[in-house]
Amino acid sequence: MIVAAAVALIQIEAARSGKPSFLNSTLTTVIGFFQTGASSGLDAARDALGSVVQAPRLAHDNAELEARNRALEAENVRLREAVSQQPEIAAIDRALQAEPNGIVAGTIGFDPENQSRIVTIDKGWQAGVRLDAGVINAEGVVGRVVAVEPFTSNVLLVTDAESKVPAVVQRGRWWGIATGTNTRVQLQYVSQDAQLRRGDIVVTGEGRSFHAGLPIGRVVQVFHAEGALYQAALVEPSVAFGHLGRVLVLAH
Amino acid sequence: MHTRVPGRAAAPPALLFDPPAWWKVALVLLAVAIAQATIAKHLAFREAVPSFVLLLVLWYGFRTDAVAGLLFGTIAGVCEDALTGSTGAAWTISTAIVGALAGRTAGTFISESKTWLVPYAALATIARYGIYAIVIRAEGQTILLPAMHAHALLWQALYNALIAFVLLTFVPKTGVSRVGLR
Numbered sequence: 001m002i003v004a005a006a007v008a009l010i011q012i013e014a015a016r017s018g019k020p021s022f023l024n025s026t027l028t029t030v031i032g033f034f035q036t037g038a039s040s041g042l043d044a045a046r047d048a049l050g051s052v053v054q055a056p057r058l059a060h061d062n063a064e065l066e067a068r069n070r071a072l073e074a075e076n077v078r079l080r081e082a083v084s085q086q087p088e089i090a091a092i093d094r095a096l097q098a099e100p101n102g103i104v105a106g107t108i109g110f111d112p113e114n115q116s117r118i119v120t121i122d123k124g125w126q127a128g129v130r131l132d133a134g135v136i137n138a139e140g141v142v143g144r145v146v147a148v149e150p151f152t153s154n155v156l157l158v159t160d161a162e163s164k165v166p167a168v169v170q171r172g173r174w175w176g177i178a179t180g181t182n183t184r185v186q187l188q189y190v191s192q193d194a195q196l197r198r199g200d201i202v203v204t205g206e207g208r209s210f211h212a213g214l215p216i217g218r219v220v221q222v223f224h225a226e227g228a229l230y231q232a233a234l235v236e237p238s239v240a241f242g243h244l245g246r247v248l249v250l251a252h
Numbered sequence: 253m254h255t256r257v258p259g260r261a262a263a264p265p266a267l268l269f270d271p272p273a274w275w276k277v278a279l280v281l282l283a284v285a286i287a288q289a290t291i292a293k294h295l296a297f298r299e300a301v302p303s304f305v306l307l308l309v310l311w312y313g314f315r316t317d318a319v320a321g322l323l324f325g326t327i328a329g330v331c332e333d334a335l336t337g338s339t340g341a342a343w344t345i346s347t348a349i350v351g352a353l354a355g356r357t358a359g360t361f362i363s364e365s366k367t368w369l370v371p372y373a374a375l376a377t378i379a380r381y382g383i384y385a386i387v388i389r390a391e392g393q394t395i396l397l398p399a400m401h402a403h404a405l406l407w408q409a410l411y412n413a414l415i416a417f418v419l420l421t422f423v424p425k426t427g428v429s430r431v432g433l434r
Contacts, residue, residue, distance in 0.1 A: 001319070004326040004348050008341045011333055015340030015391055027334035031285060038290045109289035112332045113343070114301040114404070115384070120289065120335065147337030154337030161394045162338075 018131075025149050032108070032152035036122050039108040092246050095138050101251035102136075103127055107244045108152070117143075117160035117180060119244060124151045132209050134250040140215035140238035141165065141204060142247050153249070157241060158185055158216065166205035167216055169196060169233075175205060178216050178235065185217055185235040196222045196233050210250065271316045277324070284308050285331040300407035302415055303377060305332055309347055310376055310416075311426060313354025314363045321358070325351020339384075340391045346383035350376050366420045373416035374409040381405050 007023065014021030020028075051058070096102055105127075109120035123129050125148045135142040135155045143163060147154040156163050159180040167178040167187055174194035176187040187202055200219040204210040221234040271277075284304045292301040309328050313321030329347030333339050354376070362368040381401075419426045 001322065004322050007326050007330060008345050008348070011330065011341030011344050012391070020334075020337070023330050024334040024337070027331055028337075031282070031289070031331070031335065034282065034286045035290055038286045042290055042294075109335065110293040112285070112288040112292065112301075112305065112335050113303060114293060114296060114299065115401075116336065116338070118336060118338065120337075149337075156338065 020147055020149060024147075028149040028152050032120070032122070032124075032149065035108045035120065035152070039106075092138060092248060095136060095248045099136075099248060099250055102248040103129060103251065104246060105129075105135075105153075105249055106246055116162065117157035117182065117241070118146070119143075119155050119157065121153050121155055121247060121249070122151070123249060124149045124153050126150050128251060129153045129249050130251075134204075134209035134211075134214075135247050136210075136214055136250065137239060137244070137247045139240065140217065141210065142239055142241075142244065144209040145249065155247070158239075159183060159237060159241060165210065165216065166207040167202050168205045168212070169194065169219070170201040170203050171197075172200075176202075176233075178202065181234075184220075185237055187219070187233040187235050189230045190232060192224075192228070192231055194231065196224070196231065198222070200233075202233075202235050271312075271320065277312060281305075281308060281324075281328055281331065285328075285335065288332070289335045297411060298407045299404040300411050302411045303380075303408065306347070306350065306377060306380060307373065307412060307416060307419075309351045310354045310373060313351045314358045314369075316355055317358055318352045318355035321355025322348050322352035325349070325354075338393075339388065340393075342384045342387040342391065345387050346380045349383055350380045353379075366417060369420060370413050370417045374413040377409040377412045378405060381408075 010021050010023060014024065092104055096104065103123055105121040105123040107119050108122045111118040121129075121135070129145055129148050131145055131148050133145045135144060141158055143155045143157040143160070144165075145153050146156040157180065158165055158178060159182060161180050161182065163178075163180045165178040167176050168174065169176070169187070169190070172194055174190055174196070176190040178185045178187050180186075185202075190196065196219060198219055198221070202216045202219060204212060204214040204216060206212040215238045217235040217237040217239075219233045220236045223232040223234070225231070288304050292304065295302055305328050309321070309325045312324045316324070325348040326344055328351070329341075329344035332343035332347065333341060336343065357363055357372075362372060385401075
């Protein structure tokens with residue numbers, strides 16, 4: 001009982017101070033290494049499983065491909081070039097050019113119980129990641145760092161209810177606060193005189209975690225009530241959170 | 253040599269547990285925590301993910317007692333809080349309490365058969381989330397839309413119960429072996 005109470009108090013104290021407890025740091029350091037391995041193993045297993053499932057079709061395709069082998073050899077040089085410019089890597093490289101001090105990281109884990117929209121990345125303070133740093137990918141805003149450990153960090157996605165990002169509607173420069181709804185983003189506290197439309201692009205405003213102008217998403221629904229102080233809009237995030245891979249942690 | 257005292261009822265059979273070696277449990281917990289943070293998300297069904305950690309805590313609690321269940325639940329909860337990074341002690345406290353309750357239930361008729369254990373897993377999922385939500389609120393954090401969470405929670409309870417049923421049916425070792433009843 002005493003041990004359990006002591007552990008709980010340590011956790012609560014750390015949560016209040018906003019710093020990770022030594023228990024969290026030790027555990028995440030140890031588990032982070034295994035997570036990286038497990039994540040890589042999972043990807044490999046998924047690829048292998050996909051190959052097995054597609055085996056009959058691949059066999060049929062293989063016969064045709066043999067006939068076209070010579071033509072493909074001619075295309076080989078072009079394909080090698082295409083492979084070397086995998087979309088994700090190329091996109092991250094483009095983002096890196098815009099943010100040269102950014103830290104490239106890979107997603108290695110998720111919220112264990114799926115209660116919040118949090119992912120774990122494979123870079124921590126040893127790599128220069130800092131608390132509250134913004135995280136983006138080539139498509140737009142991913143989230144911000146909420147916990148930093150030596151070798152891993154936790155990123156709160158913009159779709160989480162706890163996430164609050166200053167945002168601007170690009171067309172009219174109307175300000176609002178982008179907060180998560182679990183699957184999408186809601187733009188709140190937009191002035192009533194703003195003429196929001198479906199399809200409007202929402203970007204970040206200058207803030208602690210992000211520079212201005214990073215894409216958050218596109219307006220899909222406007223909530224305008226007469227007599228209300230503000231209006232709101234539902235925003236479809238520009239980032240596909242279903243298959244989050246490499247991200248860029250912004251250095252401020 | 254034991255002799256029965258005339259006029260007195262025979263003593264109830266002793267309650268003996270067979271807890272697994274600590275290092276084995278530690279390794280399994282490590283593996284389960286990693287699976288929870290990497291694989292579980294890919295098994296999501298209607299926003300609900302299976303809770304391997306909770307099932308392990310229940311299993312350990314049923315094989316030990318309240319104190320051991322509490323301690324193991326605490327350790328498992330710390331792992332989940334560490335992996336989440338922003339829940340403070342919510343999983344630590346909730347998992348510890350569920351572990352202690354499982355330990356307290358060990359050796360009773362509840363831990364005797366699938367009929368009780370399967371719904372127990374579902375109820376434990378809901379109870380654990382309830383405690384988690386209270387602690388999260390006490391920590392001043394936001395809980396997502398209640399309706400959405402309730403929906404996912406019920407699916408998770410069903411999911412965990414299904415996994416418990418499959419394990420108890422096809423993996424005999426997951427059954428709780430003990431001597432005597434409380």
